[in-house]
Amino acid sequence: MSVNVGPLAACCDIGGTKALIGFVDPQGRILARDRYLLGSAREPREMVAELADRLHGLASRADIAWERIVGMGYSTAGMMDVESGVIFASPNQGSWRDAPFKSLLGQALGVPSWIEMDANAAALGEAWQGVGVGADYFVYVVVGTGIGAGILVRGEVYRGWRGTAGEIGHTTIDPNGPLCNCGNYGCLEALASGPAIALRARGAILQGRRTAISELAAGGEITAETVVRAAREGDLVAQEILAQAAEYLGIALANIMTLLSPQVIALGGGVMHGAGDLLLEPIRRAVARRCGSWVDLESRRILLSALGEEAGLLGAARLVWKTR
Ligand SMILES: [Zn+2]
Numbered sequence: 001m002s003v004n005v006g007p008l009a010a011c012c013d014i015g016g017t018k019a020l021i022g023f024v025d026p027q028g029r030i031l032a033r034d035r036y037l038l039g040s041a042r043e044p045r046e047m048v049a050e051l052a053d054r055l056h057g058l059a060s061r062a063d064i065a066w067e068r069i070v071g072m073g074y075s076t077a078g079m080m081d082v083e084s085g086v087i088f089a090s091p092n093q094g095s096w097r098d099a100p101f102k103s104l105l106g107q108a109l110g111v112p113s114w115i116e117m118d119a120n121a122a123a124l125g126e127a128w129q130g131v132g133v134g135a136d137y138f139v140y141v142v143v144g145t146g147i148g149a150g151i152l153v154r155g156e157v158y159r160g161w162r163g164t165a166g167e168i169g170h171t172t173i174d175p176n177g178p179l180c181n182c183g184n185y186g187c188l189e190a191l192a193s194g195p196a197i198a199l200r201a202r203g204a205i206l207q208g209r210r211t212a213i214s215e216l217a218a219g220g221e222i223t224a225e226t227v228v229r230a231a232r233e234g235d236l237v238a239q240e241i242l243a244q245a246a247e248y249l250g251i252a253l254a255n256i257m258t259l260l261s262p263q264v265i266a267l268g269g270g271v272m273h274g275a276g277d278l279l280l281e282p283i284r285r286a287v288a289r290r291c292g293s294w295v296d297l298e299s300r301r302i303l304l305s306a307l308g309e310e311a312g313l314l315g316a317a318r319l320v321w322k323t324r
Helices: 044-061 101-109 118-129 188-192 194-206 213-217 224-232 236-260 270-290 310-322
Strands: 008-014 018-024 030-037 069-076 079-081 086-089 113-117 137-143 147-153 264-268 301-304
Touching: 008 044, 008 118, 008 310, 018 044, 018 310, 030 044, 030 310, 044 101, 069 101, 069 118, 069 310, 086 101, 101 113, 113 118, 113 310, 118 137, 118 147, 118 264, 118 310, 137 236, 137 270, 147 188, 147 236, 188 194, 188 236, 194 213, 194 224, 194 236, 194 270, 213 224, 224 236, 224 270, 236 264, 236 270, 264 270, 270 301
Parallel strands: 008 069, 069 113, 137 264, 264 301
Antiparallel strands: 008 018, 018 030, 079 086, 137 147
């Protein structure tokens, strides 16, 4: 099929600070994509209006006739009901409650629309076009500012009662661990997310440990990225912090293996995109140490996401094609 004809899905992946948008054909090819920075807290109707403007602008720049767009897929963080298309609340996107995104998108774009939680969308994208292809039981773990998971059973999202399954970031990994945003102590997210890695680095510096992390930050904020750069340059404190994060992630993945027995676990999100090559083997070793003999790790695979930041975008497009 020529790239100039045929139906297309419009799609977006709305993060904490930026949005990725694009047009994807039924074969999973991204024909055009763009990103933009989200403003501070705004009303859902304004957010959708800006999204529609951006999509129309991208279509016209890419010479894509709007008539080809047959549906819209919307991926974002937040609590939502995907059936009714209502997002109850979305972190970092204003204090609004219970916004009918599915109908707002439909009105603004003139096409049927679907919404999905970001980790679930990433799982759908990776199972469609990435390392989850062919896996009946597949888990995608996002390790970034937060930590979450999308669980797929034969291509369908496992949601649990009231749709709150997959919150692996808020499982307790260390009962004596640090306070988490959720109010609990020792959650995976408080131990191995990007902010948790940065916090450990700041703690090590306050303790007076010898490390180049401060210098690398050059007066700016110490982030997980700074720690990763220091680790790559041989900084022992940075390497120790990443090794700890890998150990905690390994504990969580061993729990996933034991409880759900997926064929493939994919690792994505900002931390894995930035440091996957440093973290993957230590994570695999931690999983191997902790899984019982009945978990056949020869036939189970722990892999880095093949799609990177496009997993969520492709998963959002998949929402459109799944239902046609
Ligand atoms: Zn928590």
